[in-house]
Amino acid sequence: MRLFFLGALLASLGRISALEIELTDPQSIKDAAAKTAYGSLGWYAGNETGQIPGSFPEKWWEGSALFMSLILYWYYTDDDQYNDLVSQGMQWQAGDCDYMPSNYSSYLGNDDQFFWGCAAMTAAEINFPEADDGYSWLSLAQGVFNSQVERWDSENCGGGLRWQLYPYQAGYLMKNSISNGGLFQLAARLARYTNNDTYSDWAQKIWDWSASTPLLNNETWNVADSVDINDGCSTQGNNQWSYNYGTYLIGAAYMYNLTETSEWKAAVDGLLGNLIDTFFTENLGGGNIMAETLCEPKELCNYNEILFKGIVTTWMVFVALVVPETYDQIFPKIQTSAQAAALSCSGSNNNTCGVRWYQSTWDGWTGMEEQIIATDVLSSVLVSEKRTAPLTSTTGGNSTSNPNAGLGDSSGDSGTKTITTGDRAGAAILTVVFVVLWGGMVGWMVLGEPAV
Numbered sequence: 001m002r003l004f005f006l007g008a009l010l011a012s013l014g015r016i017s018a019l020e021i022e023l024t025d026p027q028s029i030k031d032a033a034a035k036t037a038y039g040s041l042g043w044y045a046g047n048e049t050g051q052i053p054g055s056f057p058e059k060w061w062e063g064s065a066l067f068m069s070l071i072l073y074w075y076y077t078d079d080d081q082y083n084d085l086v087s088q089g090m091q092w093q094a095g096d097c098d099y100m101p102s103n104y105s106s107y108l109g110n111d112d113q114f115f116w117g118c119a120a121m122t123a124a125e126i127n128f129p130e131a132d133d134g135y136s137w138l139s140l141a142q143g144v145f146n147s148q149v150e151r152w153d154s155e156n157c158g159g160g161l162r163w164q165l166y167p168y169q170a171g172y173l174m175k176n177s178i179s180n181g182g183l184f185q186l187a188a189r190l191a192r193y194t195n196n197d198t199y200s201d202w203a204q205k206i207w208d209w210s211a212s213t214p215l216l217n218n219e220t221w222n223v224a225d226s227v228d229i230n231d232g233c234s235t236q237g238n239n240q241w242s243y244n245y246g247t248y249l250i251g252a253a254y255m256y257n258l259t260e261t262s263e264w265k266a267a268v269d270g271l272l273g274n275l276i277d278t279f280f281t282e283n284l285g286g287g288n289i290m291a292e293t294l295c296e297p298k299e300l301c302n303y304n305e306i307l308f309k310g311i312v313t314t315w316m317v318f319v320a321l322v323v324p325e326t327y328d329q330i331f332p333k334i335q336t337s338a339q340a341a342a343l344s345c346s347g348s349n350n351n352t353c354g355v356r357w358y359q360s361t362w363d364g365w366t367g368m369e370e371q372i373i374a375t376d377v378l379s380s381v382l383v384s385e386k387r388t389a390p391l392t393s394t395t396g397g398n399s400t401s402n403p404n405a406g407l408g409d410s411s412g413d414s415g416t417k418t419i420t421t422g423d424r425a426g427a428a429i430l431t432v433v434f435v436v437l438w439g440g441m442v443g444w445m446v447l448g449e450p451a452v
Helices: 007-013 026-043 062-077 083-092 110-125 137-149 177-194 197-211 242-259 262-279 303-322 324-343 368-385 421-436 438-446
Strands: 174-176 226-228
Touching (some): 026 062, 062 083, 062 110, 062 303, 083 110, 110 177, 137 177, 174 177, 262 303, 262 324, 303 368
C-alpha cells in the first residue's frame, strides 16, 4: 500500500482547489495539463548536471512512460518547453538504436524495451521534432522490433516472446501478454507507417500465436496476463490488467486501418467492448471513469500498475483516430475520466494528483506516476481539437526509416555519452541484487503481479 501521508500531516498541509476543467474550453484543459506535466517532472533529475538523462535506476521503463506522456502533451497543447529534455533522455537511453542501453540491459524484460519503442513510434507518428544529433524516432522503433523478433521462441509453446531475457530473471519461464501484445502493437504500427509487408506479416504471426494460447481468446476476447512454459503454455495467469487489453486493441485497430478486413474489425469491437466492461465499471465511476479494477479499490496498486490506465487512455484515443467509428464510443469516457482526474489533483497545496479518479478528489497518494496518468488523460481529451490520424510515411510523417536498426548497423549516431566505469559498476551491482532477489521475485509472481 502506497500511502505517504498520515492523517495529521494531511490536515496540516491543507487542500487547494482541484483542477477543474471545462470540456468546451480547450484552454482550461491545457492549463490543467500544464500543471500535471510540470508536477510529473518533480521526480526527474536526468537533465541536471552530473545526472544520467532518461535514467530511473530502479524502474527504468518508467522513463518511457514519462517521455511518452510529455510527447503527447506537446502534440495536444503545442507547449514545447519540455521537448529538449525529452529528446535528450530518449536518445541517451537508446543503446545501439534498440533501447538496450548497456547500463540497464542486464535486467531488462521484453516489455520494458517495448515501452521505449512505443514512445519512439508515437513520436514518429505525430512528427515530434527529430533530434539534431541522434537516431530517428522511426529507426528506434524499428530497432526494438528487430531485436525482439530475433528472440521469438519457437522451441517452447510454438512461438512467442518470453517475459524476461535471461535465465536468472524471475519470469524467464513465462510468456506474457504485454510482451507479445507489445511486439504485436509495434509491428502493426510499423506496418501502417511504412507499408512494409514484413511488419504486417509479423503482426499476423504474433496475433495468431497469441490466440493459440490462453493469452488471447478471440471468441470471448478475454486477455490473460501470462502463461507458463513449464506446462506448455496451456494454463493462464488470468489477472485482468488494462494494458494487456489496450496493447492488443491498438494493434488490431492499426491492422484494421491498414487492411479493412472483417477479422480485424471484429477484434477491435471485441477487445474494446471487454476493455470498457472491465475497466469502466458501474460501481467505480458510473461506467464512465477508468479504473485499474484489480488494485485500486483495495489500494494495492504499485508503481507499475498506477501507470497502466494512463497509457491505455492514450492508446484508446489513437484507436478512435484510426478506426473513426469507435470515436463516439471512446471519447465520452475519456472526457469523463479527464474531469475526474482533474478533480483528483487537489493535494499538498500544489495540485498533487491521486490514483482513484472515480473519487473525484485527492485520495492521499502522491508520486510521479499519479502526475503522468493525469497528464495522459488530460492531454488525450484535447483530441477533439486534433482529429488527425497518426501519420504515415505517405501522409506527412517525416521520420527516417532504417530497416536494419538494432542489428549492429552503424548508421545514425545516437549522440549518447560513453558509458563510464561508474555506470558499469552500477549495472554490476544491480545485476547481483537481482540475482540474489530472484527467489523473492518468484514468490512475487506467484502472487499474481502484472508482467512489467
